[in-house]
């Protein structure tokens with residue numbers, strides 16, 4: 001695999017002994033070990049929201065989750081609809097797929113009064 005930590009793009013491989021080879025530095029070794037043994041990703045997406053002028057609220061995982069669960073986590077959001085108000089940093093979905101990681105709102109969306117309410 002190619003290390004993406006810096007522009008040098010070293011070619012990493014894992015020997016049968018579990019040793020990471022081909023790295024140009026310690027950061028690449030750490031990256032390679034993580035990618036070969038337990039790859040994780042931070043997921044960013046959006047989720048439906050009502051009660052505000054915006055149709056969707058941007059969210060991201062509070063921590064990286066296993067790469068194998070990324071698609072399932074995004075599909076899970078299809079069934080979620082938030083209700084305004086939502087503040088940046090709010091945990092809007094807790095313990096995604098049993099990972100212990102929450103989806104966090106990355107934008108504050110406040111209640112929008114209808115025209116009838118404001119008259």
Ligand code: SF4
Nearest residue numbers: 003006009010024028
């Ligand atoms: S192994 Fe180190 S030097 Fe090579 S691409 Fe990764 S971070 Fe850069």
